Amino acid sequence: MARAAWRGAPRTPTVAAMHLYRSALLRFADDGSALYDEDGLLATAPDERGVQRVVAAGPWQALAARHAGQPVTHWPGRLIAPGFVDLHIHYPQTDVIGSPADGLLPWLETYTFPHESRFADPAYAAGVARFFLDELARNGVTTALAFATSHPGSVDALMAEARARRLRLIGGKVLQDRHSPDGVRDQTEQSLIDTEALIHRWHGVDRLGYAITPRFAPTSTPAQLAGAGEIAARHPGVWIQSHVAENVDEIRWARELFPAARSYLGVYGDCGLLRERAIYAHCIHLDDADRALMRETGAAAAVSPTSNLFLGSGFFDYAAADRAGMAYGLASDVGGGTSFSPFRTMLAAYYVGREGQTKAGVSLSPEQLWWQHTAGAARALGLEGVVGNLQPGCEADFVVLNPAATPLLARRTQAASSLAELLFALIVLGDDRLVERTVIA
Numbered sequence: 001m002a003r004a005a006w007r008g009a010p011r012t013p014t015v016a017a018m019h020l021y022r023s024a025l026l027r028f029a030d031d032g033s034a035l036y037d038e039d040g041l042l043a044t045a046p047d048e049r050g051v052q053r054v055v056a057a058g059p060w061q062a063l064a065a066r067h068a069g070q071p072v073t074h075w076p077g078r079l080i081a082p083g084f085v086d087l088h089i090h091y092p093q094t095d096v097i098g099s100p101a102d103g104l105l106p107w108l109e110t111y112t113f114p115h116e117s118r119f120a121d122p123a124y125a126a127g128v129a130r131f132f133l134d135e136l137a138r139n140g141v142t143t144a145l146a147f148a149t150s151h152p153g154s155v156d157a158l159m160a161e162a163r164a165r166r167l168r169l170i171g172g173k174v175l176q177d178r179h180s181p182d183g184v185r186d187q188t189e190q191s192l193i194d195t196e197a198l199i200h201r202w203h204g205v206d207r208l209g210y211a212i213t214p215r216f217a218p219t220s221t222p223a224q225l226a227g228a229g230e231i232a233a234r235h236p237g238v239w240i241q242s243h244v245a246e247n248v249d250e251i252r253w254a255r256e257l258f259p260a261a262r263s264y265l266g267v268y269g270d271c272g273l274l275r276e277r278a279i280y281a282h283c284i285h286l287d288d289a290d291r292a293l294m295r296e297t298g299a300a301a302a303v304s305p306t307s308n309l310f311l312g313s314g315f316f317d318y319a320a321a322d323r324a325g326m327a328y329g330l331a332s333d334v335g336g337g338t339s340f341s342p343f344r345t346m347l348a349a350y351y352v353g354r355e356g357q358t359k360a361g362v363s364l365s366p367e368q369l370w371w372q373h374t375a376g377a378a379r380a381l382g383l384e385g386v387v388g389n390l391q392p393g394c395e396a397d398f399v400v401l402n403p404a405a406t407p408l409l410a411r412r413t414q415a416a417s418s419l420a421e422l423l424f425a426l427i428v429l430g431d432d433r434l435v436e437r438t439v440i441a
């Protein structure tokens with residue numbers, strides 16, 4: 001099982017606090033290309049807040065002499081890579097994974113809303129939060145943008161647990177004041193008061209961030225969406241998260257409820273909910289004007305391929321997104337998504353890209369897939385150079401992968417003759433067994 005290996009870092013930076021790791025090393029250049037050192041060095045040291053940061057990364061031979069005398073942890077045969085960034089996940093849906101339904105709306109009604117009503121109980125929420133964060137760590141996910149439920153206590157449970165683990169985690173209370181059953185439906189005015197109180201309580205505390213979280217347009221009144229937009233305007237540093245254009249029935253419903261908007265995405269734009277740090281899950285059935293709006297506003301898509309395949313929602317159009325220049329990254333969308341593992345998500349994204357390719361789309365390389373779940377996802381969050389990479393200055397959240405974790409992985413990765421072959425083998429054959437250790441800065 002993966003473990004958080006470095007806890008309780010000293011608060012004052014000293015040279016003695018520097019630590020060197022020696023192993024194969026993967027990181028990304030600014031243009032998204034992969035940088036790989038077969039015998040690499042990663043040097044970390046605590047900043048003034050006690051957060052470990054990368055101070056050097058590159059070939060061992062070139063850098064080791066400069067850091068002579070510092071303690072070294074040597075992991076021969078292993079690969080150090082940036083911790084994964086999950087751009088969209090629902091912690092209360094940990095126990096909803098694998099619930100089959102005839103599409104999104106029946107899935108919400110039959111399984112998800114009834115289950116989320118249990119998070120009115122803070123003790124229950126705390127128990128799930130602990131399991132959820134353990135599962136992220138086991139799978140090498142070190143940053144997540146997470147939905148809680150409509151109960152403010154569900155946010156407190158997640159944030160308190162994430163803070164204790166020194167995680168960089170962003171989350172928010174779901175806003176849903178209509179078309180939702182008793183037990184999860186909130187009250188317009190109180191929901192906005194609660195949101196602002198939670199921002200004050202959690203945003204910027206240690207490594208935590210808050211996300212204003214309207215579930216999706218059909219379950220919010222225009223007043224609630226407008227109120228969410230006003231809060232966003234008062235707090236430009238907080239994130240926004242929601243769903244859009246996932247399923248054809250959902251889109252028809254949104255259009256009926258908001259007939260004046262140009263499109264479903266336009267509903268959010270009209271309320272001031274499209275901007276940098278706004279992450280919209282799915283974005284499957286957008287048109288080119290929507291994609292241009294995403295680019296112009298700086299909003300980003302959380303591509304959720306295992307969820308889209310499981311719920312039969314459709315295929316994210318990578319080629320159209322790239323033509324428009326809109327930002328995106330990868331997400332599990334647990335529990336519509338079927339796995340916490342970034343390897344499963346990257347493989348599903350590859351399948352989705354292939355489907356797109358039959359319509360003149362793109363074929364995603366393993367480096368691109370990996371980038372979308374690390375540095376690319378961090379860029380979508382506005383956290384480029386902070387998480388999702390191991391360049392100097394980044395917070396040192398990383399995973400230690402064992403490419404020989406299973407007999408087939410050992411055999412296939414040993415035969416890999418290029419970085420692309422190695423990464424592809426890890427993506428296709430990998431899961432939580434690959435993740436030997438998860439190190440939190």
Ligand code: GUN
Pocket residue numbers: 090104108112215216243246307333336
């Ligand atoms: N749309 C509104 N709520 C949800 C949810 O919980 N999961 C997914 N996949 N889509 C949604």
Ligand code: ZN
Pocket residue numbers: 088089090243281333336
């Ligand atoms: Zn979702």
